[in-house]
Amino acid sequence: MAVMFLFSSALIWLVIGIVLGLISSIKLHGPGFLSQLSWLTYGRVYPASQNAVVYGFSAQALLGIALWLIARLGRVSLQGPGMIVVGGVFWNFAIAMGLVGILTGNSTGYEWLEMPRSASSLLFFSYALIGVWALITFHMRRERQLYVSQWYLLAALLWFPWSYSTAQLLLVVSPVQGVMQAIVNGWFVHNLFEVWFSFLGLAGVFYFIPKIIGQPLHSRYLALFAFWMLAFFGSWGGVYADAPVPKWVSSLSIATRVMMLIPMLAIGLNIQSTLSAHCAILKTNMVLRFVWVGAISYLLATLLGIVGALRSVSEVTLFTLYTNAITNLQLYGFLGMVVAGGIYYIVPRLTECDWPSTGLIRFHFSTATLGVALLVLPQLIGGVLQGIKLNDPQVPFLSVVKSTIPFLGMSTLGELLLLVGNLALLVNLLKILPACCTCCLGRVSNSTPQPKAVAVGGRI
Amino acid sequence: MNHGPLIFLGIFLALAASWYGTVVAPLLQFGHQQQVTVGAGSTRYPAARSGQAQRGKDVYRANGCFYCHTSQVRQSGVKFDVVLVSAGTNKAGLISAALLIKPGITADEARKLIEQTPKPLLQGVTRPEADAAAKTLAIPDVKFEIILVPVGGDVERGWGSRVSVAQDYLYEQPLMLGNQRIGPDLTTIGARQRSAASHLLHLYNPQMTVKGSTMPPYRFLFEKRKAGPRPSPDALQLPAEYAVEKGFEIVPTEKAQALVAYLLSLDTQLALFEAPMPTAPKQPELGASTNQTSAAAFTNTAAANQPAPK
Numbered sequence: 163m164a165v166m167f168l169f170s171s172a173l174i175w176l177v178i179g180i181v182l183g184l185i186s187s188i189k190l191h192g193p194g195f196l197s198q199l200s201w202l203t204y205g206r207v208y209p210a211s212q213n214a215v216v217y218g219f220s221a222q223a224l225l226g227i228a229l230w231l232i233a234r235l236g237r238v239s240l241q242g243p244g245m246i247v248v249g250g251v252f253w254n255f256a257i258a259m260g261l262v263g264i265l266t267g268n269s270t271g272y273e274w275l276e277m278p279r280s281a282s283s284l285l286f287f288s289y290a291l292i293g294v295w296a297l298i299t300f301h302m303r304r305e306r307q308l309y310v311s312q313w314y315l316l317a318a319l320l321w322f323p324w325s326y327s328t329a330q331l332l333l334v335v336s337p338v339q340g341v342m343q344a345i346v347n348g349w350f351v352h353n354l355f356e357v358w359f360s361f362l363g364l365a366g367v368f369y370f371i372p373k374i375i376g377q378p379l380h381s382r383y384l385a386l387f388a389f390w391m392l393a394f395f396g397s398w399g400g401v402y403a404d405a406p407v408p409k410w411v412s413s414l415s416i417a418t419r420v421m422m423l424i425p426m427l428a429i430g431l432n433i434q435s436t437l438s439a440h441c442a443i444l445k446t447n448m449v450l451r452f453v454w455v456g457a458i459s460y461l462l463a464t465l466l467g468i469v470g471a472l473r474s475v476s477e478v479t480l481f482t483l484y485t486n487a488i489t490n491l492q493l494y495g496f497l498g499m500v501v502a503g504g505i506y507y508i509v510p511r512l513t514e515c516d517w518p519s520t521g522l523i524r525f526h527f528s529t530a531t532l533g534v535a536l537l538v539l540p541q542l543i544g545g546v547l548q549g550i551k552l553n554d555p556q557v558p559f560l561s562v563v564k565s566t567i568p569f570l571g572m573s574t575l576g577e578l579l580l581l582v583g584n585l586a587l588l589v590n591l592l593k594i595l596p597a598c599c600t601c602c603l604g605r606v607s608n609s610t611p612q613p614k615a616v617a618v619g620g621r622i
Numbered sequence: 623m624n625h626g627p628l629i630f631l632g633i634f635l636a637l638a639a640s641w642y643g644t645v646v647a648p649l650l651q652f653g654h655q656q657q658v659t660v661g662a663g664s665t666r667y668p669a670a671r672s673g674q675a676q677r678g679k680d681v682y683r684a685n686g687c688f689y690c691h692t693s694q695v696r697q698s699g700v701k702f703d704v705v706l707v708s709a710g711t712n713k714a715g716l717i718s719a720a721l722l723i724k725p726g727i728t729a730d731e732a733r734k735l736i737e738q739t740p741k742p743l744l745q746g747v748t749r750p751e752a753d754a755a756a757k758t759l760a761i762p763d764v765k766f767e768i769i770l771v772p773v774g775g776d777v778e779r780g781w782g783s784r785v786s787v788a789q790d791y792l793y794e795q796p797l798m799l800g801n802q803r804i805g806p807d808l809t810t811i812g813a814r815q816r817s818a819a820s821h822l823l824h825l826y827n828p829q830m831t832v833k834g835s836t837m838p839p840y841r842f843l844f845e846k847r848k849a850g851p852r853p854s855p856d857a858l859q860l861p862a863e864y865a866v867e868k869g870f871e872i873v874p875t876e877k878a879q880a881l882v883a884y885l886l887s888l889d890t891q892l893a894l895f896e897a898p899m900p901t902a903p904k905q906p907e908l909g910a911s912t913n914q915t916s917a918a919a920f921t922n923t924a925a926a927n928q929p930a931p932k
Contacts, residue, residue: 190804193829193838200842205686267684271796300626308625316626317633324637328645333796341788342653343797349644393633397640404696406786406799411648481692481803552803555778559806563836566804 164246166512168226169505170595171254173588175218176498178261180581182211187574191567201265209276210264212489216274216354217285218257220497221322222250224362227504228315229296230512231369235312236303242295249291256284272333272347274354279334286326293319310385311365317393318361325353341407345400348415352400355492356422356467360392363460363500364429370453370503371436375443380435384428391425403476419471426464433457448523452503455531459495463488466542478553483566484545487538494580495534502526502587509594518593522586529583536576544569655792660892667892668792671884678884681877683798685840691808692800695782695891698774702752703900704744709736710763719764723755746771769900780814781807782891784899790891805837812889821882822874823858830864843878846870 186208188195196202233240240246260277263269269276277285296319300312329350332338338346372379379385398418405412437444437454444450466488470479479485506523510516517523548566551557657666671679682688704723709716713736720732723743727735735741743766744755752768759766772784786809791797815821823830826844828837849857849871856879857871866872874882893899 189838190836193836197839198841200685203685203840203842204838205689206684208689209686269683269686271683271688271798273801308629313625313629316629320630320633321637324641328641332645337795338649339653340655340791340794340797342649343794344791344799345648346645349640353640390632390636393636394639397636398644400644404694406694406788406791407648408652408788411644414643477696477698480696481801483802485801548803553775555775559779560832560834563804564834567836 164240164243164250165226165230165508166595167247167250168222168229169509170591171250172219172223172226172501173505173584173591175214175222175254175257176584177581177588179211179214179219180577180584182207182214184574184577184581186211187570187577190570191574200267206265206267206269209269209273210261212274213264213276214257214261215493217260217277218254220359220493220501222253223501223505224359224366224497225292225296227366227501227508228318228362229292229299230508231311231365232296232299232303232315235305235309235369236300237305238299238302240295241299241302246292246295249288249295252284252288252291256281256288259284270334272329272343274351275329275333275347279330282326282330282334286323286330289323289326293323309369310379310382310389311369313386313389314361314365314368317389318358318365321353321358321361325350325358341405344405345407345411348400348402348405350400353397355489356396356399356464357392359492359497360396360460363456363497366500366504367433367453367457367460370449370500370507371433371457374447374450374453374507375437375440377436377440380432384432388425388428388432391421391428395421396425399471402480403471403473404480416471416473419468422464422468426461426468429457430461448520448527449503449507451527452499452506455534456496456499456503459491459499459534463491463496466491478549479545480549482545482549482552483541483569484549487541487545490541491534491538494530494537498534498580498584499530502530502584505587505591509591513594515594517590519590522590526583526586526590529579529586533576533579533581533583536579537573538576540569540572540576652788655789657792658789658894660894665892667890667894668790669890670793671887674880674883675887676884678877678880678882678887681843681881682884683796687808688798688800690800690802690804690837691806692803693807693809693888694786694799695776695784695807695809696774697772697777697785699772700898701746701771701773702744702749703742703746703769703771704752704755704759705767705769706736706739706741706743706759706764707767708739708763708765710761710765712761712763715761716759716764719758719761722758740767746773770898771900772898776807779806782809784891784893784897787894787897789894789896808885808888810888810891812886816886816889818882818886819859821885822878823860825878825881826858826860826872826874827864830861840878843881844872844874846872 185196185202186204189197189204189207193204200206229240229246256277260281263278263281264276268278270278275282296315300316300319329346332346333343337343368379368385395418399415399422401407401412401415403412403416444454466484469475470484470488506517544566547569548562551562551565657668659665660667713733716736717729717732720735720743721727721729724732724735735743743759744752747755756766756768774785776782777784790809791799820831824832824837825840827839827841828835829839844858846866847870849869853871854873857873860866860872891899
């Protein structure tokens, strides 16, 4: 019940976020679009859409998956589901407040922390509610042996409150001076994506892939090695090469960023070796397909991030669409796909119902994959071209602007596809809810995770 | 096997390490920078912003201008100019020196070259080249300067004359560096476009002033109202094809005025010790002891940044 609540509200935020993103995306090539309304001006819709997708969708849905996994892997029922629902309600309320704040011009001005202070405090509070019960569930586990995913989840649960509160304290509550703000902000964003989201998403990847193919993970040690590498090196970066700060700060960022190659390769190798003999299942199992695309997006986004951080590359790609491409690949490619896979896997087990329409699932997969590709590739290529032209003072600025427009148009199309795909998921979910209302209320309210015979994975 | 406490401890250490290294250490090192005095010691940098400009910064934040505009100039390196400040009396010696420095020119051209001062002899050369020229020019009575010139795409686009450094952002709160250049960098927009009226027209409708601009119009920062018997002084002077109906006029709101005040306040970039930039060569009569024999002491008025007295 708690998990279902988080899933459904997350999906609603995703749709809202993509709609807002679509509006901002259209504005980039048609500046006149909806330009009379102050609350829909580009500089407000864009951060609103990002916040809706990051906190409303990704964080919330991943927390839902995390709760389910913690209970499942520990062979206990979720503790304090009532409190978690309360936390979830507050969480959604906080995001609504935050978005209204941003749209009415009360953004803080810090990237990914735009929500005004009242909203972010509430967000933190509701996270604490959810997080505490997740930790209690973890503590009560009956299966003492820890699986890899649990390591990742435990780390993630602790990571967010620390980095979020540090950033809030040093930026919003009692702001630090000058460029220190950029450093703290960069550190937070980096931790949010490279550590927190990675941990949550990878926990899912490491659970679903072996589970679906019915084989153990290729190497537990490789996964744990990647875990420690991510924890120790993933958390350092965040300051770009040419930032107006003393050189050592950005150099440190770049060096640790390059170190990320090691966990990236370890994770890639591990997934590849686990899957290699079972590629056939990829053709038939939709959940596996989603998670697989998610994992590939993760690896790609990490690689692009590392390349983009190098001084010589960053000279070109900094301040261009390249940055957006990586963020979108992480949000929609990695997190979006893993979450979708997770929802398709978990919901039937929670509700004891099958998905009403497998056609919609296939449709979602194709549109979402195509959508991510259309969103990310043009931004990647367009970004590099934009960077090259920006660095050449012979090219007038306006022609740089004009040359990005076709790429921006394609991205808008990609975003539209993502919207359609995720609507399919939402429709499916809304269909399953009433159909299973009785079982939802009867059984799931105590969320006893029972190994179910319904082999969703096998059939869809 | 129960690794719970071990994971907990490890995670704590990892986070603490990154937290210390990327947040606390920089904070200790330069979290308490101060205003410095530059030039002759009278200018304090950076200056705090006036009330209206500060309110304008709020409008800038509220409308998210920084999602399209950066406020940070980059530079890829520096080049040097060798500028003759005063030819002195030993003309013949100077001409032969000039011929040595610029091998391609004839004696006539060299004579012309040194006729008027200040005159750049070499432009955009490397440090060793500038040093070599300095040795050649070490003739008594000849005054010259070696000027450091930042180079890079941003500088050549006229977005600034030097790289942005930490000192520049001392009073920025919140700091909005921006990470997209959908529009141009605005670090020195107040110096590039000094006219408030042009800024207002541009904000009202960018497509009107810059054909093909993708900047969104900010019409909601303006008011359309009935014109009185005489048009109000700050009403926009719209070109005919964009004019509103007769009897009406467009006036900027307080917010638009403040925003423009903020944009106009973005006009200074002073030479700092950590970020030198070219200064106009001094006139001979003003130049005190500019006869330098090495580029080591290149023009940098802020070579001795001092924390400003409180």
